[in-house]
Amino acid sequence: MIERTLFLEEHAIFRAAVRKFIENEITPFHLQWEREGIVPRAIWEKAGAAGLLGCSIPEEYGGTGADHLFDFVLVEELARAGITGPGFAVHNEMVMPYILAFGTEEQKRHWLPKMVKGEVIGALGLTEPHAGSDLKNIHTRAVRDGDEYVISGQKVFISNGQLCDVVVLATKTNPEASSNGVSLFIVEAWREGFKRGRRLEKIGLKAQDTSELFFEDVRVPASNLLGPEHGGFKLLMKNLAQERLTQAVRSAAVVETVLDYTIDYVASREMFGHTLGDFQNTQFKLADLKTEVTIGRVFVDRCIELFMAGKLEGNDAAMAKLWLSNLHGRVVDECLQFFGGWGYMTEYPISRAFVDARITRIAGGSIEVMKHIIGRSLFEKRGNANHR
Structure with missing residues (x-):
């Protein structure tokens, strides 16, 4: 076997801790979660308490400021154990990086500490019924109305869709433009008009909740815009x-x-x-x-x-x-x-x-x-x- 020189002793110590967490807190329950089609919120809070979420998030935003190899260790150990239920990768590797890289200081300080603790679960809202890999062709609209945007549309195949508290959502703010008309928003699940659709039945990844999400004239403040308007693509x-x-x-x-x-x-x-x-x-x-x-x-x-x-x-x-x-x-x-x-x-x-x-x-x-x-x-x- 070729030696992996990327990972150091501190990563090995963390890997052992991750394996122990999986062995004690996930593996004994995973078959039941597969039957139920969803994992309990409690496992997110336990993972946060164990330091498994947002390892590479800087300390000022609630993380440990560790290098990203720690996040990859978590991905690898869940894969080795055959664990597909908890959507930690979406939360760690997709949602938080968008907020960290492109969010305002206020957005980062509000959301990231809660996500590191597992108190807030993130989802990424990209795919639509008629726009999968073709993100330029999304139909979800965000229309400016004073100090707010009004969002209408539908997303599908959204991991963590039933559990999520916040969605990084791709919308069209200029429907006449192609890629230059896409904007990203942070949308809270508690907002009026946000609706969870079906928990979709899949042939695999049975324990990971995958859902439809609907946005029916959801009003968000302009401060929820993530990055520049029309710059989302x-x-x-x-x-x-x-x-x-x-x-x-x-x-x-x-x-x-x-x-x-x-x-x-x-x-x-x-x-x-x-x-x-x-x-x-x-x-x-x-x-x-x-x-x-x-x-x-x-x-x-x-x-x-x-x-x-x-x-x-x-x-x-x-x-x-x-x-x-x-x-x-x-x-x-x-x-x-x-x-x-x-x-x-x-x-x-x-x-x-x-x-x-x-x-x-x-x-x-x-x-x-x-x-x-x-x-x-x-x-x-x-x-x-x-x-x-």
Whole structure:
């Protein structure tokens, strides 16, 4: 195994604490949460008290000011344990970074300490019924009316939608413009006209609440605008790289874990007087998977290094998500085959890993969109070179 030099002793200590928290506070209850389709608010408050939320948020806003590797440790350990219920990644890696990076001083001091404690749960409102990866085409409107904006529209597939107290919401403030007409708002769930729709039934990620959200003439003060008016699309593009890297980090941890317990299984599973691991076909397939998983890990860790240095470009994050999403789906599928009929039974972790894997090629921008981003960047660079 290639040594991971990114993570230091303090990260190892934190990792041990995260594993203990998961073992005591999440794993024993996760199957019940999957049946209920939602996690209790109490787990958010416990996670906040344990220091698992907003690790990299500066001290003046309620965090510890630790480096972002601590947040990635949490992503990895939840993935290794097969935990998909608590939407900590949305809260930590998507909502808080928008507020921290683009919020006013008042917005940061009001929201971030509560989010670090788990008292306030965040959601990101981007996707609409007719606008998934195409954020330029959203229909949710925000119309200025004096010192307020009136927001109307609908969002769908919103993680933490049933539990959220606040939504970072993408709207159109200029419907005639394309990307230059998008604005972001911080919208509180208690405001009149904010309505939660169905808790959507999914084939995977059963314990994570995913919802429709409706905005029926919701009035918010102009001070709830996040970043400049009409400047929301540029802000989204800046932070989507972090979201896609987070998904790649999760996939890398999942495939490593799935491969490890598959190797353990075939080493003990007897068939025709041998173990399943004795057969050349098994060894060759696992050799291929091990090689690809290792390549994925090295690439993801390099992207983390670039992110930590502030040098991660959008097309690099897109390549990480593309490679790891495809690898994620292939590894769980091929590993499940080794388990035979038991792999189809939900009591085995491999079966849940299989259904939970499918979303990785859709969420945060589909793999087709990733290919578009990567391909376009190749020709943009060639065009720039031709004009020098």
